[in-house]
Amino acid sequence: MSSSDATPKSDQVQDRWRAREAPAGDFIVYADGSLSVMNLLRLYQSGRRHDTRAQDWHWSELLRATAWTPSDWMDVDATFASCAHAGSRALAGESSDHGSIGWVALTQDDDAGALEWLAVSCYSNPFTDVTLGATTVTATSTLGRIWAFPRDAPHQVKITADPDYPWLQVDDGPSVGGAQRT
Numbered sequence: 001m002s003s004s005d006a007t008p009k010s011d012q013v014q015d016r017w018r019a020r021e022a023p024a025g026d027f028i029v030y031a032d033g034s035l036s037v038m039n040l041l042r043l044y045q046s047g048r049r050h051d052t053r054a055q056d057w058h059w060s061e062l063l064r065a066t067a068w069t070p071s072d073w074m075d076v077d078a079t080f081a082s083c084a085h086a087g088s089r090a091l092a093g094e095s096s097d098h099g100s101i102g103w104v105a106l107t108q109d110d111d112a113g114a115l116e117w118l119a120v121s122c123y124s125n126p127f128t129d130v131t132l133g134a135t136t137v138t139a140t141s142t143l144g145r146i147w148a149f150p151r152d153a154p155h156q157v158k159i160t161a162d163p164d165y166p167w168l169q170v171d172d173g174p175s176v177g178g179a180q181r182t
Helices: 009-017
Strands: 019-025 026-030 035-044 054-067 072-075 076-087 090-094 104-107 115-121 127-134 137-141 144-150 158-161
Touching: 009 019, 009 115, 019 026, 019 115, 035 115, 035 158, 072 144, 090 127, 090 137, 104 127, 104 137
Parallel strands: 076 127
Antiparallel strands: 019 072, 026 035, 026 115, 035 054, 076 090, 090 104, 104 115, 127 137, 137 144, 144 158
16 A cells, blocks of 8 residues: 555645545545545435425434545535635535535635645535635535534534525426426
8 A cells, every 4th residue: 555545644635635636425524634424314204205395404424534545536626615704714616526526625714725624525516605604614505405514513514405595396397308307
């Protein structure tokens, strides 16, 4: 195993961030080199399985690893939103690896832009809006979900429906090109 394949340390995490790379999967990578393995769970209200407004989303930590080896790296190269507050910067975007992958990062707001943490979700869709406050990074995805990440504990994210999102149900309106709109 080469040193580039070994468990990333803080400087390796920063190098990968500068190259706009993240481990492939649902993870939160921290500046100290640790990693939270995350899982997106979608719960449905009874009788409303096809109504996306009736879904309750939870992105929860499965485990925290201090020693890990990525099986693959993906690009987190498209930045759609940025917001600065009190010496920090929040960024949000998508991975060019697949259109369903969104990411949110908290960095230092200086020339180095050192990473504090990076959250990547394979099923969130891209994040196109981000705000940064004293305690929370809030990002909105193109799936109409608002993700509120506590700055000091991003693995405790809360996901709510965006009330301004133009919601469609699976059986709303005509089909497009023979396929149901979703």
